[in-house]
Amino acid sequence: MTTPILTLGQTLLQRLDEAARHSEPGPGVTRLFCSDEHRAVLEVIKEWMSKAGLTAELDASGTLVGRNERARAGEKTLIMGSHQDTVVEGGKYDGMLGVALPLMALQALKEEGVELPYGIEVVAFGDEEGTRFQSTLIGSRALAGTFDPASLEARDAESVSLGQALEAFGGDPEAIPGLARDPDSILGFVEVHIEQGPVLEQRDHAVGVVTALTGIERHRLIVTGKAGHAGTTPMPGRRDALVGAAEMIVEVDRVLNATDDFVGVVGKLEVRPNAVNVIPAAVEFTLELRSPDAEVRRHGRDGILAACRRLAAARGLELDIELTYEAEAVDCADWLVDALEDACRACEEPAERLFSGAGHDGLAMCDLTDIGMLFVRCTDGLSHHPDEAISASDAEAATRVLMRFLAELGKCPG
Known part of the structure; x- marks a missing residue:
């Protein structure tokens, strides 16, 4: 009996299931910044990065960064990614989809022999939800050069400071200012995320293009x-x-x-x-x-x-x-909105434009570079909940859209 060949969407969902196993006990997924579960899931992401042709490294702020050869050589680079942390008893797709999907897209392009004419950096930010320390966007603010050292004094429920947790995790609080990227070296920042709302489901669309963040x-x-x-x-x-x-x-x-x-x-x-x-x-x-x-x-x-x-x-x-x-609310860059919209159309997916009612790491990354975001339909618009879900067909569609976007990016005027 032959083993069935999985689609990109099915493989992506399997990877997200694997990542979700690294959680505190209880319903859904609970994975906090600088926790044992955070440490364990990074080993999984490192493997995904390797398959995508990226070299992985943990930076001083607790972000896992994967770079291709062009990025490591200092060529102009597109940053993609999202966060690994969750709310308490959250879902398996919020954040982690934006890490796993671009790595799946890059791996598929690599296997097709497509070489991208620019640097690629995929980031798995450590903390976006702010669940443990009530301080958020730590990794993205570090890259943007807007990290506030005072946030290192924030403490969790056990009175462990953020700085102490980072040091124990393998980060280096004193080195965080040195993580700031040179804006001239960055093409932009693109994140894929579940919609966390009902619009795409109401329109019966698999994906949507975000125009702004709340x-x-x-x-x-x-x-x-x-x-x-x-x-x-x-x-x-x-x-x-x-x-x-x-x-x-x-x-x-x-x-x-x-x-x-x-x-x-x-x-x-x-x-x-x-x-x-x-x-x-x-x-x-x-x-x-x-x-x-x-x-x-x-x-x-x-x-x-x-x-x-x-x-x-x-x-x-x-x-x-x-x-x-x-x-503050921020707008997505017009050229990235247009490029993602073109990729949707090329993949015969309706290109719904919509506003994000959630914040995301783009709120910080906009201080560094242009930002863009692709939404993926989620069942009942549900998020921050154990029943959070997407379909394999929508995961496939979103992966194909991102592949097309990446392949065409070198031709964009941005």
């Missing part, structure tokens, strides 16, 4: 009241931090629902002392806000935070607000 900001709010016995403290006059925080969260939801092109979430909440018969003394929660329009986001943010301060004062609570992350 602006994002994140805050940490700490509401402080006063603990007390839940049975003996009268209701009037209580300084219940959780009740105050609940009112604030409801206000967040109200403003978001009342404002066009504005979305957000309170995704994490911690209560202290978190006891069944004690009035909550303090609540810490996160607030993330997104909009393609910077003015919409800022106006909505100001309204939300002003309301939170009023609600805190009305209940005699203290409120501390800290901005932990902010990135």
Whole structure:
């Protein structure tokens, strides 16, 4: 009995299944920056890079970088890639698809005898989600030359600093500034990613071309009241931090629902002392806000935070607000949008143009070079969830589109 020959799409899904096995126990995929699971998945990616004709190296920021001979020789280089890390109990395609797919495309071109007339660099960034340290885009900011050394002091739930974790992982915090690329040596940055939304599925399209990435900001709010016995403290006059925080969260939801092109979430909440018969003394929660329009986001943010301060004062609570992350919306380069659109048409795939409601490493890489992004349809538009899924046929289509894009890139005016 002969072994069936797998399509590019089927092989790609098998590779993504293999990468997903490197996860903390539990539903979905949980793989954090500088973790044992991160270390293990890099061995898998190194093998993919080797098959694609790239030489792999871990850089000082924890990014695995694969380069072809032209890139290593200093020729003008196209950077592709995405991130390996996940949210807690996330899916197997968010981020990792953008690492595995370009390597599959490069391997297929190599096997077809196609030699690209420019340098290629594929990156597996260590941290984009910000799950472990609440600090994100570490690797991409390093390449763009915008890395903030102060972020090395960020600490995880076990009080391990980002700098300490990087050193233990094999990175070199002090060497990160030296990773900045020369803009004149870079052709652009292209990322492939699942859409994380329903548009392509509604249009019955396998792929789409991204025109811009959303602006994002994140805050940490700490509401402080006063603990007390839940049975003996009268209701009037209580300084219940959780009740105050609940009112604030409801206000967040109200403003978001009342404002066009504005979305957000309170995704994490911690209560202290978190006891069944004690009035909550303090609540810490996160607030993330997104909009393609910077003015919409800022106006909505100001309204939300002003309301939170009023609600805190009305209940005699203290409120501390800290901005932990902010990135403005950025446009994809017209020439890359056009080139990806042409590649879609050449592969007889509809070239839907759409906006990304998520951020991605392009928010940092745009400070270095032109950026472009190809979306791949995902089932039910679902992402950041164990049921995240794409089909083998869509994986095949996206790989073929990227192959065509790479083959034609040398002819583009960009």
